[in-house]
Amino acid sequence: MKKILTPLIAIIAIGLLMFLPFYTGAYFLHVVMTILIYMTLSLSWDMMLRTGQLSFGVAGFFGVGAYVSIVSFANFGINPLFSIFLAGGFMAVIAWALGFVVLKLRGIYFAITTLALTTVFSVIIRNTPRLTGGASGKVIPNVIFQGDSSKIYWLILTLALSTILISEIFSRTRIHFAINSIRTDEIVAKSTGINIFKYLIIIFIITAAIQGVTGAVYSQQYGFVSPETTFSLDFLLLPMAMALVGGIYSTWGPVIGAIVLGFASEYLKLIMPYGHLIIYGIIIILIILFLPKGIFGSLKNKIQSSK
Amino acid sequence: MKRNIGLVLFFVVVFSLAFAVDPIKIGAVNPLGDITGNQSTKAMRLAVKEINDAGGVLGRPLELIVIDSELNPAKGAAAIERLATVEKVDFFVGGMASGVHLAQVPILKKYQKITVWAGAASHQVELAMGPDADWYFHLHPWDYQQGEGYGIGWREIVQAYPNVDIKKVFLAYEEGAFGTDSYTAYLDLYELAKKGEGPWQGIMDEFEGASFKSAALGGGDYRAMLNQAMAFDPDLFVWAGYDADAIPIVAQAKEVNFTPDLLVGAPPGWPADFGKNPLAENVILYGMWAPTLNDVSPVAKHFYDAYVEMWNEEPATYFAPLGYTNIYFLVEGIKKAGTMDKEAIISALRTIEYESPLGEVLKIEPSRIIPNQGFKYQKILQWQNGRQEVIWPLDLATAKLAYPFTFGK
Numbered sequence: 001m002k003k004i005l006t007p008l009i010a011i012i013a014i015g016l017l018m019f020l021p022f023y024t025g026a027y028f029l030h031v032v033m034t035i036l037i038y039m040t041l042s043l044s045w046d047m048m049l050r051t052g053q054l055s056f057g058v059a060g061f062f063g064v065g066a067y068v069s070i071v072s073f074a075n076f077g078i079n080p081l082f083s084i085f086l087a088g089g090f091m092a093v094i095a096w097a098l099g100f101v102v103l104k105l106r107g108i109y110f111a112i113t114t115l116a117l118t119t120v121f122s123v124i125i126r127n128t129p130r131l132t133g134g135a136s137g138k139v140i141p142n143v144i145f146q147g148d149s150s151k152i153y154w155l156i157l158t159l160a161l162s163t164i165l166i167s168e169i170f171s172r173t174r175i176h177f178a179i180n181s182i183r184t185d186e187i188v189a190k191s192t193g194i195n196i197f198k199y200l201i202i203i204f205i206i207t208a209a210i211q212g213v214t215g216a217v218y219s220q221q222y223g224f225v226s227p228e229t230t231f232s233l234d235f236l237l238l239p240m241a242m243a244l245v246g247g248i249y250s251t252w253g254p255v256i257g258a259i260v261l262g263f264a265s266e267y268l269k270l271i272m273p274y275g276h277l278i279i280y281g282i283i284i285i286l287i288i289l290f291l292p293k294g295i296f297g298s299l300k301n302k303i304q305s306s307k
Numbered sequence: 308m309k310r311n312i313g314l315v316l317f318f319v320v321v322f323s324l325a326f327a328v329d330p331i332k333i334g335a336v337n338p339l340g341d342i343t344g345n346q347s348t349k350a351m352r353l354a355v356k357e358i359n360d361a362g363g364v365l366g367r368p369l370e371l372i373v374i375d376s377e378l379n380p381a382k383g384a385a386a387i388e389r390l391a392t393v394e395k396v397d398f399f400v401g402g403m404a405s406g407v408h409l410a411q412v413p414i415l416k417k418y419q420k421i422t423v424w425a426g427a428a429s430h431q432v433e434l435a436m437g438p439d440a441d442w443y444f445h446l447h448p449w450d451y452q453q454g455e456g457y458g459i460g461w462r463e464i465v466q467a468y469p470n471v472d473i474k475k476v477f478l479a480y481e482e483g484a485f486g487t488d489s490y491t492a493y494l495d496l497y498e499l500a501k502k503g504e505g506p507w508q509g510i511m512d513e514f515e516g517a518s519f520k521s522a523a524l525g526g527g528d529y530r531a532m533l534n535q536a537m538a539f540d541p542d543l544f545v546w547a548g549y550d551a552d553a554i555p556i557v558a559q560a561k562e563v564n565f566t567p568d569l570l571v572g573a574p575p576g577w578p579a580d581f582g583k584n585p586l587a588e589n590v591i592l593y594g595m596w597a598p599t600l601n602d603v604s605p606v607a608k609h610f611y612d613a614y615v616e617m618w619n620e621e622p623a624t625y626f627a628p629l630g631y632t633n634i635y636f637l638v639e640g641i642k643k644a645g646t647m648d649k650e651a652i653i654s655a656l657r658t659i660e661y662e663s664p665l666g667e668v669l670k671i672e673p674s675r676i677i678p679n680q681g682f683k684y685q686k687i688l689q690w691q692n693g694r695q696e697v698i699w700p701l702d703l704a705t706a707k708l709a710y711p712f713t714f715g716k
Contacts, residue, residue, distance in 0.1 A: 027388040030414075034381045126482070135487035139435040143413045222380060222410040224435060228484055229380055229406035266385070269375050274339055277377065 017157055021150035029153055035262030036160040037218055042239035042246075042254035043163050044210040047170060050249050051203055052183035053103075054111040058211055058239055060118030063231040065091050065212025066219035067125055070138055073220075075131065080144045084155075084216040091212025092205045099201040106186075115236075122231040137226025144220035152221050159217055163210055167251040175199065245287045247294025256296050330370035331363075331641070333634070334390030336383055336401040336411070339375040342623065343403045343576065347425060347630030348373050349618050350610075351400065354634035357613070364641050371634075376402060380410030387414040397647065398422070400633045403626065405429035405484075412436055415443065421652055423637045425629045428453070429488065433676045441653055446629060446636070446681035447595075449674055454492040456684025457593065458506030460699040461543065464687070464708060465510055467701055471710055473510040473569070477541035479532050479556075481521035481548040489547040489573070490516045515539045522551040529559050537565045545571040550578045557586040561714050568711040576624055582693040589709045593685045596625035597695035599705040600666040610664035628664040636661050636669055636681075666703045 021029055041058055048055045065087040072078040072086055102113050125132045132138060145151035170176055178199045181189035190196055215235075219225050238261075239254075246257025264283060268276040291298045335351055338344035355371045363369060372394050376383035383402070390396045391414075399415065399422040402408060408427035412435045415422055423444045430449050448456065465471050478493050480486030497514040499505030517535045520526025529552070536544055544567035546556055553572055560570070571591040581587050598621070600607040610631055614622050622628065640656035641647070657679065661669045665682070674680035687699040689709060696706035 025392045027385065027392050030385040030388045034385060037381075126487070133431075135482070135484040136429060136431055136491075137409075137484065139409065139431050141437070147413045147417055218381075221413075222384065223413055224409040224431065226406055226409070226431070226484055229409075234379065269377070269382075273373060273375055276375070277340060 014161065017161075018154070021153055026149055029149055031262070031266050033153055033156050033221070035258050036156045037214060038238055038242060038262060039255055039258035040160050040163045040214045041211060041235060042242040042258050043167050043251065044207040044214075045236075045239050046243045046248055046250070046254045047167055048203055048207045049243070050170070050179050050183060051200055052186070053106070053200065053204075054108075055114045055204075055207070056111050056236060057114030057117045057208070059231055059233055059235040060114070060121045061091055061095070061208045061211035062215035062218070062235045063118070063125075063225075063227075064094065064121050065215030066225050066230045067132055067215075068212065069216030070140060070219050070225045071132060074138055074140050080220050081155075084213055084220065087216035088209040088213040092209040095205045095208030096201065099204045103197060103200045103204060118231055118233075118236070122227045125231075126227050133225070135227060137224060137230070139224040141223075143223040156217055156221075159210075159213060164251055164255065166206065166210070170203075171251055175202075179203070241284050243294075245284060245294055247297035247300075250296055253294050253296040257294065260295065328363075328367050330368045331365070331398075331647070332370050332372060332394060332396040333398045333400055333637070334387075334394055334396030335371060335373045336376045336386040336390070336399070337373060337630075338378045338403055338407070339373070341378060341403065343426070343626040344376070346622055346624050346627040347403070347633075350614060350622065350627040350630035351634050353610075353614055353617050354631045354638075356617070358634070358638055364638050365645070365647070369634075369638070372396060376404070376407050378404050378407060380407050383407035384410040384414050387411050387418075391418045391420065396420070398637055400424070400637065402426060405432050408432050409435055416440065421637070421649060421656075423633050423656075425626065425633045429484070430675070433674065436677055438676050438678065441678055442649065443677060444636075444656055444671065444679040444681065445674075445677060446633060446669070448682050448684055449680070450488050451492050451495075452674065452680075452683050453593070453685050454489070454496050455506045457545075457687070458496060458500075458510070459684065460687045461510050462506065462508075463701060464699055468708055468710065471568075471708065473542045475513045475539065475541045476507075476511045476515075476543045476545070477536045477539050477567075478514070478516040479529070479536060479544070479546040479548075480516060480518055481524070481526075481552070482518045483521065483524065485549075485575070486518065486521070486547045490518070510543075513539075515541075519546075519548065519552075521548045522555055523549040527552075527555055529556050530563060533560055533563050533565050536567070537563065541567050543567065543569045543571065545573055547573045550574050550576045550581075553578050553581055554584060554586065557590060557714075561586065566712060566714065570712045579623065582690050582695065586714065587690040587693075588714070589689065589691070589712050591687060591689045591698070591712075592695065594625050594688055594695070595682065595685050596628045596665045597686070597688050597697055597705075598622070599694055599696050600664075600703065602705050603697070603703055604664070604666045606662050607664040607666055625665065632661070632663040632665060632669060635663075666697070667700070 045058050068087040068090045069083040072083040073080050105113055126135050178194050182196055242257035242261050243254040245261055247253030265280055268280055337348045351371055355369045359368045374386035376386055399420055401424055403426035405427045419442050421442050425446050428447050428450050430451055436443055461473055465473055478490055480490045496505055496507045497511055500507040500511040517532045519529050519532045573593045601611050610628055639659050639661050640652050643655035643659055644651040657671045663669045669681050671679045686697055688695045689698050691706055691709055697703050698708050
């Protein structure tokens with residue numbers, strides 16, 4: 001029964017999401033698009049975390065992807081849609097090259113180095129004004145699909161669903177066991193014959209590419225890049241908070257976290273124009289304090305213990 | 308009897324509904340957690356209250372619907388979508404931060420409602436908006452206009468004060484977009500000045516710049532930059548950074564004994580109570596408004612007093628009178644058009660001259676790209692005895708320029 005039910009629910013959910021533009025307004029669609037963008041970042045951050053590596057490079061990879069897309073379109077006339085793929089490919093190559101250096105590091109050293117990468121990328125972009133527009137950034141005359149909200153939504157939805165699919169592949173294939181054992185005890189994992197570097201670099205490349213593509217889509221949606229907004233730490237801190245609230249080391253934790261925090265943020269703003277960010281912060285702290293495994297992790301535990 | 312009363316009440320309700328007047332809806336997007344957006348919103352609410360107390364516009368009351376942009380581009384863009392589709396506003400007003408506004412531009416273009424925008428000074432916004440947006444009115448001077456305005460101002464000051472001599476200009480700029488854009492604009496103006504053209508001709512024979520890391524972004528040590536400036540020995544020293552840099556820059560300038568004849572700060576906002584710091588004395592600043600304008604402008608005084616009375620606080624940023632201007636300018640346009648027809652209001656807004664609480668008359672002229680630009684220049688102000696005195700424009704001056712600069716005790 002479960003074998004039929006799960007794919008059925010997935011098909012219905014995807015169908016509902018696909019047809020969302022036909023039965024909802026532009027505002028709700030916009031909010032959903034923003035949630036899907038952060039969900040993708042949150043999930044990709046969690047995928048790296050599952051290896052035991054805490055990456056703070058999300059905003060950096062997001063920002064470079066955004067710049068590759070806008071610059072390749074504005075300077076070289078590359079098709080916007082193709083520029084998004086190009087951003088993903090570029091980020092994969094960058095991550096592959098960087099991986100040989102940063103993946104030798106562990107723990108806080110890896111975290112700080114990936115955070116520093118964001119600053120390094122930003123400084124390079126600020127200092128190449130002819131290519132990138134420098135500190136003031138770059139705008140393009142038209143946003144992707146001429147601003148058609150439905151088409152932009154489908155593009156973002158495709159990206160989010162692809163990320164969920166990749167995450168599920170990681171959870172359901174033998175990669176999952178390799179990743180888990182690396183996180184649990186690297187020495188034991190190594191002694192059992194797991195090629196730690198191979199798995200780490202694969203995940204690092206894939207997550208960086210996802211983050212680069214997300215940045216590219218976001219920049220094409222709004223039609224501009226600037227070092228201050230494109231490399232904003234919002235693109236690191238919010239996805240992290242979403243994963244922590246939803247529950248780390250799983251696909252559905254970051255997804256649930258993004259939905260809960262995304263809608264809570266928007267709803268709180270409407271009912272409480274002043275001070276809503278304080279309440280929002282308190283909600284995040286309370287969930288992390290009282291549900292240390294996140295919403296999904298706690299629910300899963302409860303269901304399992306009731307069986 | 309009871310039946311009759313019920314009947315009367317029924318007719319009262321029916322007639323009230325039948326003759327109820329729909330309000331004119333204005334949608335505002337401001338960063339409410341920031342002092343600029345917070346005070347601008349309060350000033351907008353003041354303007355709406357005054358207009359409604361006076362009978363509204365075209366016989367209809369105004370309704371202001373405000374959404375927080377949180378200084379986040381995606382949130383700012385979603386706010387415009389909500390105002391257009393859920394709240395169904397007639398006009399858009401706002402807002403601050405070029406990064407947020409750039410994300411709003413595609414959405415504003417989608418709806419093409421009449422928009423009067425107070426802030427967002429980056430020329431990139433103008434580039435994104437393009438020349439065809441006749442429904443878009445931008446009030447704040449663009450970044451390049453500000454550089455031109457300062458040149459015009461200093462030239463007039465040099466003419467008005469024979470003892471003031473400006474030949475060498477040094478610009479210290481924070482390394483982010485704001486500072487770097489300022490530097491680029493100065494470089495362009497310097498190139499013109501070298502050819503004997505542009506607003507800085509005759510007062511910028513030599514120019515040099517140096518960047519610094521703003522205290523707002525983790526910096527705070529300006530000594531290397533100040534020593535570079537001291538070696539250049541400028542007549543006019545300008546720093547373009549953030550409010551967090553204001554006190555440390557002056558303190559460290561005093562520490563390294565750097566006393567240019569004119570010391571100017573050009574941050575978008577100043578720290579609260581900067582004027583009470585002894586180091587503030589004689590420091591020059593650029594801005595669109597100062598409370599001392601109350602001495603020379605009845606409109607400024609009316610705004611100031613009404614704001615204090617309504618909110619029990621003093622307006623501390625020029626975004627407050629700018630927000631007030633934002634609403635009044637739009638309403639004057641609707642009044643002049645005498646209709647809610649979009650084209651008629653656009654035509655009216657292009658021709659009205661609104662005497663603003665910023666001390667000057669707001670009238671629309673084309674800028675480099677967009678057809679509807681409001682204010683062109685900022686003012687040159689100086690801290691004197693804890694007050695921001697207006698030095699230029701000369702016709703609005705509230706005090707004489709204290710020259711040369713010396714550190715307060």
